[in-house]
Amino acid sequence: MIRRLALVFLLPFSFANSHGTETTESPLTVGEGNLELEASLIDWRRDDGSHAYVLMATELTFGVSESVDLRLWLDAYAWESPKIGKAVEGFGDVQLSVHHNLWGNDGAGSSFSLFPFLKIPTGARLSNDEWEGGLMLPYATQLSSGVGLGLMAQFDVVYDEVGKDHELDFLHSAVISFDLTENLGSFVEYVGVEGDPSYKAFASAGFVYAVDETLSLDAGIQVGLNDAAEDVGLFFGFTRRW
Numbered sequence: 001m002i003r004r005l006a007l008v009f010l011l012p013f014s015f016a017n018s019h020g021t022e023t024t025e026s027p028l029t030v031g032e033g034n035l036e037l038e039a040s041l042i043d044w045r046r047d048d049g050s051h052a053y054v055l056m057a058t059e060l061t062f063g064v065s066e067s068v069d070l071r072l073w074l075d076a077y078a079w080e081s082p083k084i085g086k087a088v089e090g091f092g093d094v095q096l097s098v099h100h101n102l103w104g105n106d107g108a109g110s111s112f113s114l115f116p117f118l119k120i121p122t123g124a125r126l127s128n129d130e131w132e133g134g135l136m137l138p139y140a141t142q143l144s145s146g147v148g149l150g151l152m153a154q155f156d157v158v159y160d161e162v163g164k165d166h167e168l169d170f171l172h173s174a175v176i177s178f179d180l181t182e183n184l185g186s187f188v189e190y191v192g193v194e195g196d197p198s199y200k201a202f203a204s205a206g207f208v209y210a211v212d213e214t215l216s217l218d219a220g221i222q223v224g225l226n227d228a229a230e231d232v233g234l235f236f237g238f239t240r241r242w
Contacts, residue, residue: 022173022175022187022189022204022206022220023152023171023173023175023189023191023202023204024138024150024151024152024173024174024175024189024191025115025136025138025150025152026138026140026150027101027102027104027105027111027112027113027138027139027140028101028104028105028107028111028113028140029063029066029067029068029069029099029101029105029113030061030062030063030069030241031063031066032063032064032065032066033063034062034063034241034242035060035061035062035063035241035242036060036061036062036239036240036241036242037058037059037060037061037239037240037241038058038059038060038061038237038238038239038240039056039057039058039059039237039238039239040054040056040057040058040076040235040236040237041055041056041236041237041238042054042055042234042235042236043055043057043233043234043235043237044233044234044235045230045232045233046230046231046232046233047224047230047231048083048231049083050080050081050082050083051080051081052078052079052080052081053078053079053080054075054076054077054078055076055077055078056076056077057073057074057075057076058073058074058076059071059072059073059074060072060073060074061099066105067100067101067102067105068098068099068100068101069098069099070096070097070098070099071096071097071098071099071117072094072095072096073094073095073096073097073117074094075091075092075093075094075095075124075126076091076092077089077090077091078090078091078092078126080126088125088126089125089126090124090125090126091122091124091125091126091127092122092124092126092127093119093120093121093122093124093127093128094119094120094122095117095118095119095120096117096118096120097115097116097117097118098115098116098117099113099114099115100113100114100115101113102114104140107140108142109141109142110139110140110141110142111139111140111141112137112138112139112140113137113138114135114136114137115135115136115137115138116133116134116135116136117133117134117135117136118131118132118133119131119132119133128159128161130159130166132156132157132158132159132166133156133157134154134155134156134157135154135155136152136153136154137152137153137154138150138151138152139151139152143176146178146179147176147177147178147179148176148177149174149175149176150173150174150175150176150177151173151174152171152172152173152174153170153171153172154170154171154172154173155168155169155170155171156168156169156170156171158195160196163196167195167196169193169194169195169196170193170194170195171191171192171193171194172191172192172194173189173190173191173192174189174190175187175188175189175190176188176189183209183210183211184207184208184209184210185207185208185209185210186205186206186207186208187204187205187206187207187208187220188203188204188205189203189204189205190202190203191203191204198228199226199228200224200226200228200229200230201224201225201226201228201229202222202223202224202225202229202230203222203223203225204220204221204222204223205220205221206218206219206220206221206235207219207220214240214241214242215238215239215240215241216238216239217236217237217238218236218237218238218239219234219235219236219237220234220235221233221234221235222234222235
């Protein structure tokens, strides 16, 4: 499962500590009493003649303490057109998660957190009507001034439609982010997903633009590095913080 929405928008803003729409999560929390909205305005995918669009996939995060966040993820409207067969469209499921930073929440050095999550079936048209969940383990550190490294291991318990049972998938990722100017940053990322029956490898790159201290825009491209991965994807979104 590739999660498209992004990471934490920080104050003061630094692109080496923040991420746009890449997969690797930030270990930093939003802070007690703060509210953050992340939305993927459009996410387009193409794979071997099939196309898929997702509109306004939304993530809402609330800081219950300085080191703990609660997060609600809403699978928004999606349209899928397979190479063979009829197109399908509709809404997906809801995901709940708790984000607990274990160290380095000030972003000055290295930081690490635990990120368990649970997907709740809603019965919507694009739901698989199965409970799923997992655990993300994100780590981040400053490599130099304006350059940051993020690493993440993710364990997903997902439902296998073929085997009619749950299985364990393993995702690992690495991202390097750069401050280009005071308001503009960039990132490059590698993502690998080990699941049944194959290993999928992706690379992505993009930009993050800080409009001000509470609003940022992000856009990027993702390409598949092997036959099992989706061919190409484009994404554009924003992050707003209160």
